[in-house]
Amino acid sequence: MPAALTIGDFSRATQLSVKTLRHYHRVGLLEPADVDAGTGYRRYTTEQIPTAQVIRRFRDLDMPLDHIHAVLEAPDLRKRNELISAHLVSLEQTLAQTQSAVASLRDLLAHPSTIAPVSHRRVDATMTAAVTAVITMGDLVPWYLGALGELHATLEARGIRPSGPTGGIYAGELFSDERGQATVFVPTATEIPRLGRVEPVVVPAAELAVVEHAGSLADVDRAYGTLAEYVASHELRLDGPIREYYLVGRQDTADENGWRTEVSWPIFSTGAAA
Missing domain, CATH: 3.20.80.10 (Regulatory factor, effector binding domain)
Known part of the structure; x- marks a missing residue:
């Protein structure tokens, strides 16, 4: 049986704040293994650590929470990879737009008085x-x-x-x-x-x-x-x-x-x- 962790210990183990974990619980992304009916205290298991780590990395890549939920609930590996690939393509497009904007800004700063006839x-x-x-x-x-x-x-x-x-x-x-x-x-x-x-x-x-x-x-x-x-x-x-x-x-x-x-x-x- 996997060991149980308080929300504080789970926070330290996954480097996700308690506030973030509570939010993930509310939206159904990462639900605790158990919630005490009297106190409302949340408890997680060590088996949930890998899932939390995956979520954290997806969030580092700016993947929306509903997209992460879809990835975690994907029925098979093919569908999961399709969803991840789609997000990576979106990131590449955003990066290209950012690089274009940076180049345009640099040109504007370097040639502020360039006037076309x-x-x-x-x-x-x-x-x-x-x-x-x-x-x-x-x-x-x-x-x-x-x-x-x-x-x-x-x-x-x-x-x-x-x-x-x-x-x-x-x-x-x-x-x-x-x-x-x-x-x-x-x-x-x-x-x-x-x-x-x-x-x-x-x-x-x-x-x-x-x-x-x-x-x-x-x-x-x-x-x-x-x-x-x-x-x-x-x-x-x-x-x-x-x-x-x-x-x-x-x-x-x-x-x-x-x-x-x-x-x-x-x-x-x-x-x-x-």
Whole structure:
């Protein structure tokens, strides 16, 4: 019969605090072997130490408690390994995002005054195939990826070649209120029939102040900042949605360093050179 331990001794044996052990009991993750009905004292057994050690290591890897519970209750080794592998993939993705953010911050600190050139451009009204929705800022990336894939798949199925670079139009409310209208479009030579979310949309003509951003969209805010400063200082700003044109994007290469994105701010042009 395994030896019994008080919650204090079990805490010392597993390096999990008493407060943590009580919480794990409440949520059903690690229940004591016995709870005294009169005093409420919890007692554990030495056989529970390995389980506590496994839980502690999963928590060191930021695995949520419900995921840990699913791992411990997995019906077989295959399912347990699948759950663990899924969490490791998530950790690797988070690490890659952190490394990208660190690199971006270092570049910003090393080159704080780097300013991309701003140009003026008039674009004519353009027929496009587009997907439009009201979304939250948190859903922007997955929505964009889904819309982009649907657009290109629809055009390819119809044998239609894009007549220009893919673009996006983003309402000001998406930035200010974290919820607003977004449109992803692909220029087409002729109007296409509607299919699913893809519909024909005429992107209106506009006068734009344009700056090109090279590389990942993770630090595209630097291009936005450059444009905002330029437009404000020249008193050219007009109310209207921001446009992005993806000259070279994820549909062209998986190498983010090769991406080139034009960020465009609607302006009232005076005809002066930028």
